[in-house]
């Protein structure tokens with residue numbers, strides 16, 4: 001099959017979760033993936049700040065030096081476990097197998113879809129969460145430009161699918177709350193997109209401490225600058241512009257789109273907002289997890 005056969009395909013269900021069709025093929029590779037204790041994971045529901053955090057982690061690891069970061073795309077420095085682009089080379093899991101430790105690994109997987117030996121490794125995890133309304137807007141625009149996802153339809157149609165978890169990787173509500181619960185018995189640094197936006201240096205320092213690194217103020221300031229939205233938007237090593245346009249069409253909507261909190265206000269009607277809030281309250285009633293939809 002060529003990459004064209006995977007364009008705008010419906011999701012394939014994997015253990016009850018809607019999965020990007022191209023990623024769902026040969027799922028054994030994910031179940032059998034061998035995690036290592038030295039791995040450091042960045043785990044998110046899609047569109048929550050994964051690329052942002054990946055770049056931050058990699059810069060911290062290299063003490064703020066940008067030598068490697070200027071030449072190697074983020075997809076190779078922090079590969080996404082489940083990613084597969086048939087026709088364009090082997091799946092990321094094969095690349096990860098050959099990568100020396102300590103590896104950074106990105107995933108959007110919900111807990112039940114993790115590799116079988118995942119918890120045995122007791123690896124460090126950084127989880128990034130973003131408020132549901134901005135995620136819905138970002139995900140909608142991503143589905144418009146990312147041809148490996150089904151066409152999202154109108155925003156009104158998409159919002160219904162988002163609320164019922166019929167989007168890639170399933171329900172946002174389940175994802176953020178189940179990973180929040182896991183924090184009780186596993187080393188997870190749980191961060192919020194809105195907090196990084198509000199005070200990037202404070203949050204970058206948390207990541208540095210979690211990774212067991214010591215960087216001076218100058219290095220931290222350089223990382224803040226290099227991971228600002230504007231700098232990342234114009235950086236071809238992180239903005240996904242190097243991918244073929246039959247996969248991602250940035251003319252429809254750029255991957256680095258707006259990078260703000262509160263864009264949902266430009267999309268939600270009053271009626272949609274009321275319905276979303278009522279549904280949200282039901283689904284989030286049993287958790288202590290709280291989000292900000294504006295900062």
Ligand code: PPS
Pocket residue numbers: 044045046047048049050051052134137138139141227228229230232255256257258259260263
């Ligand atoms: S993915 O495809 O799930 O890995 O996407 P992800 O990287 O998680 O999320 C993409 C959104 O994050 C925004 N982004 C940033 N915001 C602020 N600052 C920085 N540096 C930054 N880098 C990426 C990106 O613009 C997407 O959000 P929207 O709201 O669509 O702009």
